[in-house]
Amino acid sequence: NSKVIQTPRYLVKGQGQKAKMRCIPEKGHPVVFWYQQNKNNEFKFLINFQNQEVLQQIDMTEKRFSAECPSNSPCSLEIQSSEAGDSALYLCASSDSYAEQFFGPGTRLTVL
Amino acid sequence: GEQVEQLPSILRVQEGSSASINCTYENSASNYFPWYKQEPGENPKLIIDIRSNMERKQTQGLIVLLDKKAKRFSLHITDTQPGDSAMYFCAAPYNTNTGKLTFGDGTVLTVKP
Numbered sequence: 001n002s003k004v005i006q007t008p009r010y011l012v013k014g015q016g017q018k019a020k021m022r023c024i025p026e027k028g029h030p031v032v033f034w035y036q037q038n039k040n041n042e043f044k045f046l047i048n049f050q051n052q053e054v055l056q057q058i059d060m061t062e063k064r065f066s067a068e069c070p071s072n073s074p075c076s077l078e079i080q081s082s083e084a085g086d087s088a089l090y091l092c093a094s095s096d097s098y099a100e101q102f103f104g105p106g107t108r109l110t111v112l
Numbered sequence: 113g114e115q116v117e118q119l120p121s122i123l124r125v126q127e128g129s130s131a132s133i134n135c136t137y138e139n140s141a142s143n144y145f146p147w148y149k150q151e152p153g154e155n156p157k158l159i160i161d162i163r164s165n166m167e168r169k170q171t172q173g174l175i176v177l178l179d180k181k182a183k184r185f186s187l188h189i190t191d192t193q194p195g196d197s198a199m200y201f202c203a204a205p206y207n208t209n210t211g212k213l214t215f216g217d218g219t220v221l222t223v224k225p
Binding site for chain 1: 201205
C-alpha cells in the first residue's frame, strides 16, 4: 500500500482563485511526480522532481501552474488562477527510481 | 511517439473466467510497463509491472506478458472475482530518463457473479 500523503483530499475554488495542494512522498523516495486525472479518467503528466530539482515539466505547467519540492518540507502544486477546466483529481506519486510509481490518495479539485 | 493504446475499453466477464487487456506502445526505448487498478473514488494502485528484460511475470492471479518486438504488453487476470471489478490502466515511460509515464485510456472490467 502506498504511503504517499496528499492534502487536502478535496478542494473547492472559484474561478480565478489560487488552489494549492501538498504531497509528502514515501520515506526514502527521491522522485516525485504530479499527474492530473480528468473526469474522463485521462492522465496528464504535469511535472516531476528528483529531490528539489525539476526533471521534466509540460508547457502548461510553466504558465498557471507552479510546483516545488523544498528540502524537509512537503512538495506542493499550486494553480495561480483556477479555471473550470482545472477541475480534476491531482495525483502525486513517489518512487525510489524512475520506475515504480506509487500514488497518493489524490486531491480532488472542483473549480466552480 | 508517446501514445499508449489500450483495448478493450469495456470488458465484462463471468466470475471464475479470465480477463485480458492489451496495450501497445510507440517508444521502443520504453523499459518498464506497470499496470494500475483504480476503484471508484480511489487512487490508482500499482498491481503488477514488468521490465523489458522479461517476457512474462506472474503474481497471485495476475500474469503480464511483454512482446518487445511487437511493442505490446498484456494483463491477464485468471479466475476473476467480483472484487476484480474496477478500472485498469496500463502505462509506459515516454521518457526513460525522467520516468514520465504515458497511460492508456483504461479498461472498465466488470466481473458478473
